[in-house]
Amino acid sequence: MKRFALGLAGAGLLATSLIGAPAYGEGLAGAPAPFDKGGVKVALVTFISAGDFFQAYQAGAQKQAKALGIDLQIFSGRQDAAAQREQVEQAINLGVQGIIIDHGQPESLKDVAQKALDAGIKVVAFDVDLGNPAIPQVEQSDHELAKAALGQAIADHGTAFNAGYVYVAGFAPLDRRNEVWEETKKANPGIVEKARWGAVNDTTASSTADQTKAAFQANPDITVVFAPYDEFARGVKLATDELGISDKVKIYSADVSTADITEIAAEGSPWVATAATNPAVVGEVSVRAVAKLIAGEDPGHNIVVKPVLITQKDLRDNAIKTVEDLNVKLPAFGKSDAATASWIPVATQ
Ligand code: SR1
Numbered sequence: 563m564k565r566f567a568l569g570l571a572g573a574g575l576l577a578t579s580l581i582g583a584p585a586y587g588e589g590l591a592g593a594p595a596p597f598d599k600g601g602v603k604v605a606l607v608t609f610i611s612a613g614d615f616f617q618a619y620q621a622g623a624q625k626q627a628k629a630l631g632i633d634l635q636i637f638s639g640r641q642d643a644a645a646q647r648e649q650v651e652q653a654i655n656l657g658v659q660g661i662i663i664d665h666g667q668p669e670s671l672k673d674v675a676q677k678a679l680d681a682g683i684k685v686v687a688f689d690v691d692l693g694n695p696a697i698p699q700v701e702q703s704d705h706e707l708a709k710a711a712l713g714q715a716i717a718d719h720g721t722a723f724n725a726g727y728v729y730v731a732g733f734a735p736l737d738r739r740n741e742v743w744e745e746t747k748k749a750n751p752g753i754v755e756k757a758r759w760g761a762v763n764d765t766t767a768s769s770t771a772d773q774t775k776a777a778f779q780a781n782p783d784i785t786v787v788f789a790p791y792d793e794f795a796r797g798v799k800l801a802t803d804e805l806g807i808s809d810k811v812k813i814y815s816a817d818v819s820t821a822d823i824t825e826i827a828a829e830g831s832p833w834v835a836t837a838a839t840n841p842a843v844v845g846e847v848s849v850r851a852v853a854k855l856i857a858g859e860d861p862g863h864n865i866v867v868k869p870v871l872i873t874q875k876d877l878r879d880n881a882i883k884t885v886e887d888l889n890v891k892l893p894a895f896g897k898s899d900a901a902t903a904s905w906i907p908v909a910t911q
Contacts, residue, residue, distance in 0.1 A: 583907065584631035593630075593905040594857040596659070603633045604852055605653035609646050609665035609690070611638035612764060613793050614819030615841045618885070619664065619688075622845030629907040630853050641763060643670040650674040653683075660684045660852035665733065668692055684855035686865075688848050689735045698855070700848050700865045700900075702839045704738035704816075707869040708790055710837035711814040712746045714871060715786055718812065718834065722752025726777055726787040728770060728794040730760040739790040739816065756781040760794060770797025771804070778805055785811060792817035792836065799825055799833050808832040817841070818872055820884040827877040834874045839867045840885060843898050846908070850901035861901040870895050 584590050589600045596602055606623055610616050620636055627634035637653065639646035646663075647670045653661050654677060661678050663671060668691055675692050678685050685692075688700040715723075729740055747753050757777040761769035770789075774797060778784060789795040795815035802808040811832045815822075818838035826833045844867050851861040870892060882888055889896030902908060 583629045586631055586633045588631055590631050590905070590907075594859075597630060597853070597857060597905070600631045601633075602631065602660075602853075602856060603635070603656065603658040604660040604662065604849065604856075605635050605637060605649075605656065605658045606662045606664060606848075607637045607639065607646060607649045607653060607666075609639040609641060609643070609667075610762070611640050613766065614821055615792060615817050616664075618819060618841040619845040619848075622840075622842030623662070623849050624845075625842070626846035626849040630849065632849065632853065634849070639666065643667045647671060647674050650678060654678050654681055658683060659856045660686070662686050662688060662848045662852055663690055663692070664688045664848070666690045667732065684852055686848055686852045686855065686861075688844065689733070691734050695863070698851055698861055698863050698865055700844065700851060700867070701738075702735065702844060703866045703868055704735045705742050707816055707837040707839075708739035708742035710869060710871040711790060711816060711835060712742065712788065714835040714837075714873060715788065715812070715814045716746075716750070719786055720752075721750040723786045724754050724756045724781070724783045726774070726781065726784040726798075727755050727758045728760040728774075728787065728789040728791070728798065729758055730762045733762065735816075736791065743788060743790075756784050762791075762793075766791075766793035767797040767800065770794050771800040774798045774801035775805060778802070778807065778811075782807075787811060787813045788815075789813055790816040792819065792822050792838075795833055795836070796822070796825060799831065802832050816869075818885065818888070820886075823877055823883060823885070823888075826872075826874050827882070831874065835871065837869045837871050838895075839869050839898075840889065840895050842885075843867060843896065847898050847900045850903075850906050850908075853906060854901055854903060857903075857905075859903060865900050867898045867900055868894070 637649035759773040
Protein backbone atom coordinates (compact mmCIF):
# COMPACT_ATOMS: atom_id res chain seq x y z
CA MET A 563 0.00 0.00 0.00
CA LYS A 564 1.37 3.35 -0.98
CA ARG A 565 0.71 6.03 1.60
CA PHE A 566 0.04 9.64 0.73
CA ALA A 567 3.37 11.43 0.41
CA LEU A 568 4.29 15.00 -0.23
CA GLY A 569 6.79 16.61 -2.47
CA LEU A 570 7.23 13.73 -4.91
CA ALA A 571 5.57 15.49 -7.74
CA GLY A 572 6.69 17.36 -10.74
CA ALA A 573 4.38 19.10 -13.16
CA GLY A 574 6.23 17.37 -15.99
CA LEU A 575 4.77 14.05 -14.83
CA LEU A 576 1.42 15.19 -16.10
CA ALA A 577 2.52 15.37 -19.71
CA THR A 578 0.48 13.04 -21.84
CA SER A 579 1.73 11.03 -24.76
CA LEU A 580 -1.15 11.89 -27.03
CA ILE A 581 0.76 14.41 -29.09
CA GLY A 582 1.58 12.53 -32.26
CA ALA A 583 -0.88 9.71 -31.47
CA PRO A 584 -1.92 7.93 -34.66
CA ALA A 585 -5.42 8.54 -36.01
CA TYR A 586 -7.59 5.43 -36.31
CA GLY A 587 -6.47 3.62 -39.46
CA GLU A 588 -2.93 4.98 -39.25
CA GLY A 589 -0.12 2.74 -38.03
CA LEU A 590 1.87 3.26 -34.84
CA ALA A 591 5.55 3.57 -35.71
CA GLY A 592 7.67 0.81 -34.17
CA ALA A 593 4.65 -1.19 -32.95
CA PRO A 594 4.08 -4.89 -33.70
CA ALA A 595 1.30 -6.04 -36.03
CA PRO A 596 -1.53 -5.17 -36.27
CA PHE A 597 -0.77 -1.84 -34.56
CA ASP A 598 1.93 -1.00 -37.13
CA LYS A 599 -0.76 -0.76 -39.79
CA GLY A 600 -3.60 0.54 -37.60
CA GLY A 601 -7.34 -0.12 -37.92
CA VAL A 602 -7.61 -2.07 -34.63
CA LYS A 603 -11.11 -2.15 -33.13
CA VAL A 604 -11.82 -2.92 -29.48
CA ALA A 605 -15.12 -3.03 -27.58
CA LEU A 606 -15.49 -2.06 -23.92
CA VAL A 607 -18.63 -3.72 -22.61
CA THR A 608 -19.65 -2.29 -19.25
CA PHE A 609 -22.17 -3.43 -16.64
CA ILE A 610 -22.39 -0.30 -14.48
CA SER A 611 -22.57 2.84 -16.60
CA ALA A 612 -23.29 5.56 -14.04
CA GLY A 613 -21.11 7.17 -11.40
CA ASP A 614 -17.77 8.95 -11.23
CA PHE A 615 -15.65 5.80 -11.01
CA PHE A 616 -17.01 4.29 -14.19
CA GLN A 617 -16.99 7.55 -16.16
CA ALA A 618 -13.34 8.12 -15.24
CA TYR A 619 -12.51 4.48 -16.06
CA GLN A 620 -14.05 4.90 -19.52
CA ALA A 621 -12.27 8.23 -20.09
CA GLY A 622 -8.93 6.59 -19.24
CA ALA A 623 -9.68 3.69 -21.58
CA GLN A 624 -10.51 6.14 -24.40
CA LYS A 625 -7.32 8.11 -23.79
CA GLN A 626 -5.13 5.00 -23.95
CA ALA A 627 -7.04 3.72 -27.00
CA LYS A 628 -6.42 7.01 -28.79
CA ALA A 629 -2.71 6.86 -27.97
CA LEU A 630 -2.62 3.41 -29.61
CA GLY A 631 -4.73 4.37 -32.64
CA ILE A 632 -7.48 1.96 -31.49
CA ASP A 633 -11.12 2.55 -32.38
CA LEU A 634 -12.72 1.89 -28.95
CA GLN A 635 -16.47 1.38 -28.91
CA ILE A 636 -18.10 1.58 -25.47
CA PHE A 637 -21.29 -0.39 -24.77
CA SER A 638 -23.28 0.74 -21.70
CA GLY A 639 -24.80 -2.19 -19.83
CA ARG A 640 -26.94 -0.16 -17.38
CA GLN A 641 -26.81 -2.93 -14.75
CA ASP A 642 -28.68 -5.28 -17.07
CA ALA A 643 -26.98 -8.69 -17.29
CA ALA A 644 -28.98 -9.76 -20.37
CA ALA A 645 -28.14 -6.51 -22.19
CA GLN A 646 -24.44 -6.86 -21.35
CA ARG A 647 -24.43 -10.41 -22.67
CA GLU A 648 -26.08 -9.29 -25.92
CA GLN A 649 -23.55 -6.50 -26.26
CA VAL A 650 -20.66 -8.97 -26.06
CA GLU A 651 -22.35 -10.83 -28.93
CA GLN A 652 -22.78 -7.58 -30.87
CA ALA A 653 -19.10 -6.82 -30.41
CA ILE A 654 -18.22 -10.28 -31.76
CA ASN A 655 -20.41 -9.61 -34.80
CA LEU A 656 -18.78 -6.21 -35.34
CA GLY A 657 -15.48 -8.00 -35.93
CA VAL A 658 -13.50 -6.36 -33.13
CA GLN A 659 -10.05 -7.74 -32.33
CA GLY A 660 -10.45 -7.28 -28.59
CA ILE A 661 -13.16 -7.03 -25.92
CA ILE A 662 -12.82 -5.62 -22.41
CA ILE A 663 -15.59 -6.83 -20.10
CA ASP A 664 -16.04 -4.36 -17.23
CA HIS A 665 -17.93 -5.83 -14.22
CA GLY A 666 -20.98 -8.02 -14.66
CA GLN A 667 -22.36 -11.36 -13.61
CA PRO A 668 -19.99 -14.24 -14.41
CA GLU A 669 -22.76 -16.73 -15.09
CA SER A 670 -24.29 -14.61 -17.84
CA LEU A 671 -20.93 -13.83 -19.44
CA LYS A 672 -18.79 -16.97 -19.32
CA ASP A 673 -20.16 -18.63 -22.46
CA VAL A 674 -20.25 -15.48 -24.61
CA ALA A 675 -16.70 -14.65 -23.52
CA GLN A 676 -15.67 -18.14 -24.62
CA LYS A 677 -17.53 -17.56 -27.92
CA ALA A 678 -15.39 -14.43 -28.44
CA LEU A 679 -12.21 -16.39 -27.73
CA ASP A 680 -13.32 -19.11 -30.15
CA ALA A 681 -13.72 -16.40 -32.80
CA GLY A 682 -10.09 -15.37 -32.26
CA ILE A 683 -10.97 -12.25 -30.26
CA LYS A 684 -8.78 -11.36 -27.28
CA VAL A 685 -10.70 -10.79 -24.04
CA VAL A 686 -9.73 -8.99 -20.81
CA ALA A 687 -11.99 -8.77 -17.74
CA PHE A 688 -12.03 -5.94 -15.21
CA ASP A 689 -13.55 -6.81 -11.84
CA VAL A 690 -15.45 -9.86 -13.06
CA ASP A 691 -13.98 -13.32 -12.64
CA LEU A 692 -14.83 -15.34 -15.74
CA GLY A 693 -12.78 -18.29 -14.47
CA ASN A 694 -11.02 -18.64 -17.81
CA PRO A 695 -7.21 -18.98 -18.01
CA ALA A 696 -7.26 -17.26 -21.42
CA ILE A 697 -8.88 -14.13 -19.96
CA PRO A 698 -6.56 -11.86 -17.94
CA GLN A 699 -8.17 -10.23 -14.91
CA VAL A 700 -7.60 -6.55 -14.11
CA GLU A 701 -8.27 -5.52 -10.51
CA GLN A 702 -7.34 -2.88 -7.96
CA SER A 703 -5.95 -5.13 -5.22
CA ASP A 704 -9.21 -5.02 -3.33
CA HIS A 705 -7.79 -6.81 -0.31
CA GLU A 706 -5.11 -4.16 0.10
CA LEU A 707 -7.66 -1.44 -0.51
CA ALA A 708 -10.01 -2.72 2.21
CA LYS A 709 -7.12 -3.30 4.63
CA ALA A 710 -5.99 0.29 4.16
CA ALA A 711 -9.43 1.79 4.80
CA LEU A 712 -10.11 -0.48 7.78
CA GLY A 713 -6.59 0.06 9.13
CA GLN A 714 -7.34 3.77 9.22
CA ALA A 715 -10.67 3.11 10.99
CA ILE A 716 -8.82 1.09 13.64
CA ALA A 717 -6.10 3.75 13.94
CA ASP A 718 -8.82 6.35 14.54
CA HIS A 719 -11.23 4.35 16.75
CA GLY A 720 -9.29 1.45 18.22
CA THR A 721 -10.44 -2.16 17.99
CA ALA A 722 -13.86 -1.77 19.61
CA PHE A 723 -16.67 0.17 17.94
CA ASN A 724 -20.20 -0.24 16.65
CA ALA A 725 -20.16 -0.41 12.88
CA GLY A 726 -22.49 -0.11 9.95
CA TYR A 727 -21.46 -1.91 6.77
CA VAL A 728 -22.59 -1.20 3.21
CA TYR A 729 -22.30 -4.25 0.97
CA VAL A 730 -23.99 -5.89 -2.00
CA ALA A 731 -22.85 -9.46 -2.73
CA GLY A 732 -22.07 -10.67 -6.24
CA PHE A 733 -19.69 -7.93 -7.39
CA ALA A 734 -16.11 -9.28 -7.44
CA PRO A 735 -14.45 -6.17 -5.94
CA LEU A 736 -17.07 -5.88 -3.19
CA ASP A 737 -16.82 -9.61 -2.44
CA ARG A 738 -13.03 -9.35 -2.12
CA ARG A 739 -13.35 -6.28 0.15
CA ASN A 740 -15.93 -8.21 2.16
CA GLU A 741 -13.39 -10.99 2.84
CA VAL A 742 -11.19 -8.42 4.57
CA TRP A 743 -14.16 -7.02 6.52
CA GLU A 744 -15.01 -10.51 7.78
CA GLU A 745 -11.35 -11.19 8.72
CA THR A 746 -11.11 -7.81 10.48
CA LYS A 747 -14.19 -8.52 12.60
CA LYS A 748 -12.91 -11.99 13.44
CA ALA A 749 -9.53 -10.62 14.52
CA ASN A 750 -11.18 -7.80 16.51
CA PRO A 751 -14.29 -9.10 18.33
CA GLY A 752 -14.84 -5.60 19.75
CA ILE A 753 -15.85 -4.43 16.27
CA VAL A 754 -19.57 -5.14 16.20
CA GLU A 755 -21.51 -5.01 12.94
CA LYS A 756 -24.81 -3.54 14.09
CA ALA A 757 -26.38 -3.30 10.62
CA ARG A 758 -25.64 -4.10 7.00
CA TRP A 759 -27.33 -2.54 3.99
CA GLY A 760 -26.67 -1.53 0.37
CA ALA A 761 -28.01 -1.27 -3.17
CA VAL A 762 -26.38 -1.09 -6.59
CA ASN A 763 -28.71 0.40 -9.17
CA ASP A 764 -29.16 3.49 -11.39
CA THR A 765 -29.27 5.69 -8.29
CA THR A 766 -26.95 3.88 -5.88
CA ALA A 767 -26.13 6.90 -3.70
CA SER A 768 -29.72 7.95 -3.09
CA SER A 769 -30.93 4.37 -2.55
CA THR A 770 -28.08 3.88 -0.06
CA ALA A 771 -29.03 7.15 1.66
CA ASP A 772 -32.61 5.94 2.18
CA GLN A 773 -31.39 2.64 3.59
CA THR A 774 -28.81 4.39 5.78
CA LYS A 775 -31.52 6.51 7.41
CA ALA A 776 -33.46 3.38 8.34
CA ALA A 777 -30.30 1.67 9.63
CA PHE A 778 -29.41 4.63 11.86
CA GLN A 779 -32.95 5.01 13.13
CA ALA A 780 -32.81 1.36 14.28
CA ASN A 781 -29.16 1.56 15.46
CA PRO A 782 -28.37 5.06 16.73
CA ASP A 783 -25.20 3.75 18.44
CA ILE A 784 -23.33 3.18 15.12
CA THR A 785 -20.20 5.37 15.09
CA VAL A 786 -18.24 3.97 12.14
CA VAL A 787 -19.49 3.05 8.66
CA PHE A 788 -17.42 0.94 6.27
CA ALA A 789 -18.77 1.84 2.82
CA PRO A 790 -16.25 0.44 0.32
CA TYR A 791 -17.60 2.05 -2.89
CA ASP A 792 -17.75 5.83 -3.27
CA GLU A 793 -21.43 5.80 -4.31
CA PHE A 794 -22.16 4.01 -1.00
CA ALA A 795 -20.11 6.53 0.98
CA ARG A 796 -21.85 9.43 -0.73
CA GLY A 797 -25.21 7.93 0.20
CA VAL A 798 -24.18 7.44 3.83
CA LYS A 799 -22.95 11.04 4.05
CA LEU A 800 -26.16 12.33 2.50
CA ALA A 801 -28.14 10.44 5.15
CA THR A 802 -26.03 11.50 8.15
CA ASP A 803 -26.17 15.12 6.96
CA GLU A 804 -29.96 14.92 6.65
CA LEU A 805 -30.31 13.21 10.03
CA GLY A 806 -28.03 15.85 11.61
CA ILE A 807 -25.66 13.18 12.99
CA SER A 808 -22.56 13.82 10.87
CA ASP A 809 -20.61 14.87 14.00
CA LYS A 810 -21.23 11.42 15.58
CA VAL A 811 -20.28 9.16 12.64
CA LYS A 812 -17.13 8.53 10.58
CA ILE A 813 -17.17 7.00 7.09
CA TYR A 814 -14.34 4.90 5.55
CA SER A 815 -14.65 4.11 1.86
CA ALA A 816 -13.10 3.03 -1.43
CA ASP A 817 -12.64 5.10 -4.62
CA VAL A 818 -12.07 8.79 -5.21
CA SER A 819 -13.20 11.45 -7.66
CA THR A 820 -13.05 15.23 -7.67
CA ALA A 821 -16.63 15.33 -6.36
CA ASP A 822 -15.64 12.88 -3.59
CA ILE A 823 -12.66 15.06 -2.63
CA THR A 824 -15.02 18.02 -2.22
CA GLU A 825 -17.32 15.92 0.02
CA ILE A 826 -14.47 14.51 2.11
CA ALA A 827 -12.67 17.82 2.64
CA ALA A 828 -15.84 19.80 3.45
CA GLU A 829 -16.08 21.39 6.90
CA GLY A 830 -17.68 18.92 9.32
CA SER A 831 -17.65 16.03 6.83
CA PRO A 832 -17.99 12.58 8.44
CA TRP A 833 -16.21 10.99 5.42
CA VAL A 834 -12.66 10.78 6.77
CA ALA A 835 -10.74 8.34 4.58
CA THR A 836 -10.86 6.44 1.32
CA ALA A 837 -8.53 3.91 -0.31
CA ALA A 838 -8.41 4.33 -4.06
CA THR A 839 -6.74 4.00 -7.40
CA ASN A 840 -7.14 6.58 -10.13
CA PRO A 841 -9.93 4.89 -12.14
CA ALA A 842 -8.69 6.49 -15.37
CA VAL A 843 -5.41 4.64 -14.85
CA VAL A 844 -7.33 1.36 -14.42
CA GLY A 845 -9.07 2.09 -17.76
CA GLU A 846 -5.70 2.71 -19.42
CA VAL A 847 -4.28 -0.51 -18.00
CA SER A 848 -7.28 -2.48 -19.31
CA VAL A 849 -6.72 -1.16 -22.85
CA ARG A 850 -2.97 -1.83 -22.68
CA ALA A 851 -3.67 -5.40 -21.54
CA VAL A 852 -5.97 -6.13 -24.46
CA ALA A 853 -3.56 -4.39 -26.87
CA LYS A 854 -0.73 -6.64 -25.71
CA LEU A 855 -2.88 -9.73 -26.25
CA ILE A 856 -3.82 -8.54 -29.74
CA ALA A 857 -0.10 -8.06 -30.49
CA GLY A 858 0.61 -11.61 -29.33
CA GLU A 859 2.23 -10.54 -26.04
CA ASP A 860 1.38 -11.79 -22.55
CA PRO A 861 0.15 -9.06 -20.18
CA GLY A 862 0.04 -11.56 -17.28
CA HIS A 863 -3.07 -13.18 -15.86
CA ASN A 864 -3.63 -11.04 -12.74
CA ILE A 865 -3.05 -7.41 -13.57
CA VAL A 866 -3.19 -5.29 -10.45
CA VAL A 867 -3.39 -1.52 -10.02
CA LYS A 868 -2.33 -0.60 -6.50
CA PRO A 869 -4.50 1.69 -4.36
CA VAL A 870 -3.39 4.54 -2.09
CA LEU A 871 -4.90 5.63 1.22
CA ILE A 872 -6.24 9.19 1.16
CA THR A 873 -7.39 10.81 4.40
CA GLN A 874 -9.42 13.93 5.03
CA LYS A 875 -6.36 15.33 6.82
CA ASP A 876 -4.13 14.68 3.77
CA LEU A 877 -6.57 16.54 1.53
CA ARG A 878 -6.99 19.50 3.87
CA ASP A 879 -3.31 19.82 4.85
CA ASN A 880 -2.20 19.73 1.23
CA ALA A 881 -5.05 21.77 -0.29
CA ILE A 882 -5.97 18.89 -2.60
CA LYS A 883 -9.15 19.81 -4.43
CA THR A 884 -9.19 17.57 -7.51
CA VAL A 885 -8.05 14.22 -8.82
CA GLU A 886 -5.54 16.15 -10.94
CA ASP A 887 -4.07 17.62 -7.71
CA LEU A 888 -3.73 14.08 -6.38
CA ASN A 889 -1.91 13.02 -9.57
CA VAL A 890 0.58 15.84 -8.99
CA LYS A 891 1.08 15.32 -5.26
CA LEU A 892 1.19 11.55 -5.51
CA PRO A 893 2.61 10.40 -8.87
CA ALA A 894 2.06 6.71 -8.01
CA PHE A 895 -1.68 7.48 -8.07
CA GLY A 896 -1.58 8.97 -11.57
CA LYS A 897 0.16 6.16 -13.39
CA SER A 898 0.75 2.43 -13.34
CA ASP A 899 3.42 0.31 -14.94
CA ALA A 900 0.98 -2.61 -15.32
CA ALA A 901 0.66 -4.03 -18.85
CA THR A 902 3.25 -1.72 -20.37
CA ALA A 903 5.50 -2.37 -23.37
CA SER A 904 8.14 -0.27 -25.07
CA TRP A 905 5.89 0.22 -28.11
CA ILE A 906 2.81 1.30 -26.10
CA PRO A 907 2.57 5.05 -25.49
CA VAL A 908 1.58 5.47 -21.82
CA ALA A 909 -1.20 8.02 -21.51
CA THR A 910 -0.11 9.43 -18.15
CA GLN A 911 -2.91 11.19 -16.24
C1 SR1 B 1 -20.49 -2.34 -7.52
S1 SR1 B 1 -18.81 -2.57 -7.71
C2 SR1 B 1 -18.17 -1.00 -7.41
C3 SR1 B 1 -16.69 -0.99 -7.42
O1 SR1 B 1 -16.20 -1.33 -8.67
C4 SR1 B 1 -14.88 -0.80 -8.80
O2 SR1 B 1 -14.01 -1.79 -8.37
C5 SR1 B 1 -14.84 0.41 -7.92
O3 SR1 B 1 -13.70 0.45 -7.10
C6 SR1 B 1 -16.12 0.37 -7.13
O4 SR1 B 1 -15.94 0.54 -5.74
